[in-house]
Amino acid sequence: xxxxxxxxxxxxxxxxxxxxxxxxxxxxxxxxxxxxxxxxxxxxxxxxxxxxxxxxxxxxxxxxxxxxxxxxxxxxxxxxxxxxxxxxxxxxxxxxxxxxxxxxxxxxxxxxxxxxxxxxxxxxxxxxxxxxxxxxxxxxxxxxxxxxxxxxxxxxxxxxxxxxxxxxxxxxxxxxxxxxxxxxxxxxxxxxxxxxxxxxxxxxxxxxxxxxxxxxxxxxxxxxxxxxxxxxxxxxxxxxxxxxxxxxxxxxxxxxxxxxxxxxxxxxxxxxxxxxxxxxxxxxxxxxxxxxxxxxxxxxxxxxxxxxxxxxxxxxxxxxxxxxxxxxxxxxxxxxxxx
Ligand code: PHE
Numbered sequence: 001x002x003x004x005x006x007x008x009x010x011x012x013x014x015x016x017x018x019x020x021x022x023x024x025x026x027x028x029x030x031x032x033x034x035x036x037x038x039x040x041x042x043x044x045x046x047x048x049x050x051x052x053x054x055x056x057x058x059x060x061x062x063x064x065x066x067x068x069x070x071x072x073x074x075x076x077x078x079x080x081x082x083x084x085x086x087x088x089x090x091x092x093x094x095x096x097x098x099x100x101x102x103x104x105x106x107x108x109x110x111x112x113x114x115x116x117x118x119x120x121x122x123x124x125x126x127x128x129x130x131x132x133x134x135x136x137x138x139x140x141x142x143x144x145x146x147x148x149x150x151x152x153x154x155x156x157x158x159x160x161x162x163x164x165x166x167x168x169x170x171x172x173x174x175x176x177x178x179x180x181x182x183x184x185x186x187x188x189x190x191x192x193x194x195x196x197x198x199x200x201x202x203x204x205x206x207x208x209x210x211x212x213x214x215x216x217x218x219x220x221x222x223x224x225x226x227x228x229x230x231x232x233x234x235x236x237x238x239x240x241x242x243x244x245x246x247x248x249x250x251x252x253x254x255x256x257x258x259x260x261x262x263x264x265x266x267x268x269x270x271x272x273x274x275x276x277x278x279x280x281x282x283x284x285x286x287x288x289x290x291x292x293x294x295x296x297x298x299x300x301x302x303x304x305x306x307x308x309x310x311x312x313x314x315x316x317x318x319x320x321x322x323x324x325x326x327x328x329x330x331x332x333x334x335x336x337x338x339x
Pocket of ligand 1: 169253285309310
């Protein structure tokens with residue numbers, strides 16, 4: 001029996017040295033020390049021993065059991081340490097590797113043109129005024145000399161909230177807010193979103209952007225208007241840019257003009273973009289109508305003013321040679337990344 005026990009001890013040690021895995025170690029523990037294990041089986045057979053032999057063998061069996069247990073515990077610690085070591089080695093972080101640069105966005109081409117225009121006007125002492133996009137009929141039409149049933153309302157059909165409240169069709173509504181709240185001298189621009197019930201195509205959108213300009217003071221003339229426009233457009237498009245003024249009608253300016261720029265697509269030869277004209281319409285302008293000044297409590301006998309409203313989309317398309325307005329709204333990064 002003594003021999004058997006010593007053999008078990010030897011066998012257990014030999015197996016232990018080969019094990020490198022926690023599950024195998026547990027299997028080994030069960031095999032030698034478990035309830036149905038080899039050592040237990042021998043100890044069960046001790047009943048048949050003599051009274052002298054029993055304590056000797058018992059002691060030996062207990063010692064061997066304790067030794068095997070001790071060695072299993074030690075081996076387990078070694079296996080765990082090796083595993084965590086291997087894990088650390090596998091997860092090692094090389095802090096000297098170059099990082100992944102985050103993708104940075106870019107300023108939208110319309111914002112670029114807007115910021116340029118704002119800078120030009122701020123440099124001349126203008127303020128930037130804001131007005132509501134949801135507007136009373138009065139500010140969008142009536143105070144601008146467009147009473148109900150005025151035929152010019154047809155060209156600016158819009159979205160109505162109630163009969164009296166609508167989405168503004170033009171930033172000209174801000175002229176009225178500004179003149180109601182401030183006395184001349186007035187020098188403002190007012191950029192913002194405007195709405196018209198136009199279908200979307202290469203040159204129209206039901207939502208687009210305008211920049212309104214209003215100057216009211218003593219001695220403001222058509223020459224001040226043309227000088228300001230000429231300076232603005234040369235700063236945006238370059239010294240060689242050519243504009244023309246065409247007589248036009250707006251109910252809130254008198255005289256009125258439409259301002260065209262030589263077509264940026266064909267350079268004036270005539271193409272589908274300018275419908276063969278050689279020019280594209282850029283903005284509406286004129287001298288503030290005396291009735292509009294009077295509507296806002298400004299004496300038209302003392303003061304005069306000019307106003308213009310330009311389309312930011314058109315300005316941007318002209319500046320960058322974009323031939324379809326829809327590209328500005330689609331947020332396609334392949335397009336936007338070019339500017
Ligand atoms: N509000 C006009 C439009 O949208 C443009 C304009 C502004 C004309 C100011 C004259 C003066 O067509």
